[in-house]
Amino acid sequence: MALDDISFEVKKGEVLGFLGPNGSGKTTTMRIITGFISPTSGTVEVAGINAVDNSLEVRKKLGYLPENNPLYTDMLTSEYINFVADIRQIKKDKKKARITEIASVCGISEVWSRPIGELSRGFRQRVGLVQALVHKPDILILDEPTSGLDPNQIAEIRSLIKKIGKERTVILCTHILPEVSATCDKVIIINIGKIVAQGTISELEKQASGKQAIYTKIKGPKEAVSRALDGVSGVVDVKVADRENENLIGYNLDVAGDKDPRESIFNTVVKNNWTLLELKRERVSLEDIFRELTINE
Amino acid sequence: MSYFNSPIAYVVVSIFLCLTNWFFFQDFFLRNQASMRAYFTLLPWIFLLLSPAITMRSWAEEKRSGTLETLLTLPISDFEVVMAKFLSSLLFLTVFLIFSLSVPYSISNLGSLDRGQVLGGYIGALLLGGAFLALGLLISSLAKNQIVSFLISAAAGFLLFILGSDMVLQQTAEPISSLFRFLSLGSHFSSVNRGVLDSRDLLFYFSFIVFFLYLNTKSLESRQWK
Numbered sequence: 001m002a003l004d005d006i007s008f009e010v011k012k013g014e015v016l017g018f019l020g021p022n023g024s025g026k027t028t029t030m031r032i033i034t035g036f037i038s039p040t041s042g043t044v045e046v047a048g049i050n051a052v053d054n055s056l057e058v059r060k061k062l063g064y065l066p067e068n069n070p071l072y073t074d075m076l077t078s079e080y081i082n083f084v085a086d087i088r089q090i091k092k093d094k095k096k097a098r099i100t101e102i103a104s105v106c107g108i109s110e111v112w113s114r115p116i117g118e119l120s121r122g123f124r125q126r127v128g129l130v131q132a133l134v135h136k137p138d139i140l141i142l143d144e145p146t147s148g149l150d151p152n153q154i155a156e157i158r159s160l161i162k163k164i165g166k167e168r169t170v171i172l173c174t175h176i177l178p179e180v181s182a183t184c185d186k187v188i189i190i191n192i193g194k195i196v197a198q199g200t201i202s203e204l205e206k207q208a209s210g211k212q213a214i215y216t217k218i219k220g221p222k223e224a225v226s227r228a229l230d231g232v233s234g235v236v237d238v239k240v241a242d243r244e245n246e247n248l249i250g251y252n253l254d255v256a257g258d259k260d261p262r263e264s265i266f267n268t269v270v271k272n273n274w275t276l277l278e279l280k281r282e283r284v285s286l287e288d289i290f291r292e293l294t295i296n297e
Numbered sequence: 298m299s300y301f302n303s304p305i306a307y308v309v310v311s312i313f314l315c316l317t318n319w320f321f322f323q324d325f326f327l328r329n330q331a332s333m334r335a336y337f338t339l340l341p342w343i344f345l346l347l348s349p350a351i352t353m354r355s356w357a358e359e360k361r362s363g364t365l366e367t368l369l370t371l372p373i374s375d376f377e378v379v380m381a382k383f384l385s386s387l388l389f390l391t392v393f394l395i396f397s398l399s400v401p402y403s404i405s406n407l408g409s410l411d412r413g414q415v416l417g418g419y420i421g422a423l424l425l426g427g428a429f430l431a432l433g434l435l436i437s438s439l440a441k442n443q444i445v446s447f448l449i450s451a452a453a454g455f456l457l458f459i460l461g462s463d464m465v466l467q468q469t470a471e472p473i474s475s476l477f478r479f480l481s482l483g484s485h486f487s488s489v490n491r492g493v494l495d496s497r498d499l500l501f502y503f504s505f506i507v508f509f510l511y512l513n514t515k516s517l518e519s520r521q522w523k
Contacts, residue, residue: 062370
């Protein structure tokens with residue numbers, strides 16, 4: 001069983017990040033929405049249309065870029081895009097204009113007449129995006145759109161997604177956390193077929209573990225400093241993070257709930273005649289939340 | 298769909314054309330008749346190998362490259378996809394037949410050719426080829442790899458073809474032999490080959506093709522596991 005009682009809603013115009021480790025069920029969920037496979041139970045509604053009974057209608061509204069971006073490598077870019085445009089029934093008089101427009105937005109004009117098999121990964125990804133967008137869908141589903149790309153290409157595709165996302169509803173499947181932080185409004189975290197978290201990134205950060213962290217670097221004897229820090233109200237745990245030298249040590253402090261012990265720490269340091277070199281509050285990152293929720297033994 | 302983009306297509310067609318022509322012309326001058334009868338008797342065996350070769354990669358390639366997912370999530374019905382695959386394979390076969398027109402052309406220069414018989418032969422060949430393709434496509438959609446697909450398609454095609462041959466019918470008694478003759482791809486072909494276009498034969502081939510394309514569509518749908 002790949003999915004276990006999954007239930008979620010995406011609002012119009014949202015950019016939703018579907019986040020989960022490999023094998024968690026992200027692709028299976030997308031395949032059910034796009035009609036590639038049928039669910040054994042439950043309903044799927046896209047723009048009010050039942051995706052299982054009326055799959056063809058739903059597919060008209062969707063643009064889909066599957067995992068690994070499958071393409072017909074024998075075909076020329078132009079042939080393939082025209083092929084998809086015809087299947088999407090874009091009217092003849094609008095077709096050329098539409099294709100030219102989307103090709104230039106996605107930057108594939110220079111490889112227009114080349115066989116897809118000859119294109120670099122970056123360009124192939126763009127061709128895949130063009131195929132998904134050529135019919136101006138209201139909803140775009142992207143499954144791991146930046147996999148296999150180099151950092152420059154990743155940045156380009158992400159900014160492209162952000163631009164496209166402004167006018168559409170987008171579901172972005174990925175296991176790359178920064179991608180979600182960079183492009184998405186809302187996040188759903190899925191693990192072993194179950195949804196383990198939902199919400200905006202800031203909501204999730206608040207919900208998670210209720211802990212904050214503070215990093216501080218203090219010049220002073222380790223034992224005494226550690227004890228003193230531990231004693232500060234609100235500090236739950238003290239761990240040594242790094243040592244610059246014998247007495248110059250950095251500490252990671254776990255802080256309970258919404259307490260803010262920074263001032264107390266400062267006063268403690270002053271009272272003991274030590275020196276405070278760094279004091280930084282760290283937010284629990286999306287990565288921490290993700291790892292905590294998806295750690296599998 | 299893009300069969301013709303790859304050079305393999307041209308190589309395959311050329312090889313089969315040469316083979317066919319060679320076998321035919323071997324005995325041609327012995328027979329001393331301006332007739333394509335022998336050519337059309339030879340053709341089914343050629344198709345028996347050519348059509349599995351065409352169909353073996355059709356679904357397997359889509360599955361392997363993942364384009365099956367793209368194809369089945371576009372707003373076209375499964376049946377339309379099956380039809381498209383069938384028609385493109387049929388087109389390929391037709392091109393082969395068009396190139397083979399060099400044979401009747403050259404023969405007609407040597408003696409008078411029975412046009413009706415040649416036309417009947419070509420129509421029969423096309424229908425038979427279509428039947429082999431429909432069969433091969435179904436098997437290709439179910440088979441795990443291309444070699445298996447090729448072998449099973451060729452074997453199944455062979456069986457269905459000889460089902461109505463004298464050799465088989467002699468071994469069977471009525472009513473089975475009537476049934477076999479009715480179902481056989483081969484027996485319907487011989488009658489079309491004679492130049493007689495009986496509507497029953499046409500109906501048979503059309504039904505056969507439709508039946509297998511339908512099964513193919515169903516096999517696609519059942520692929521949608523959870």
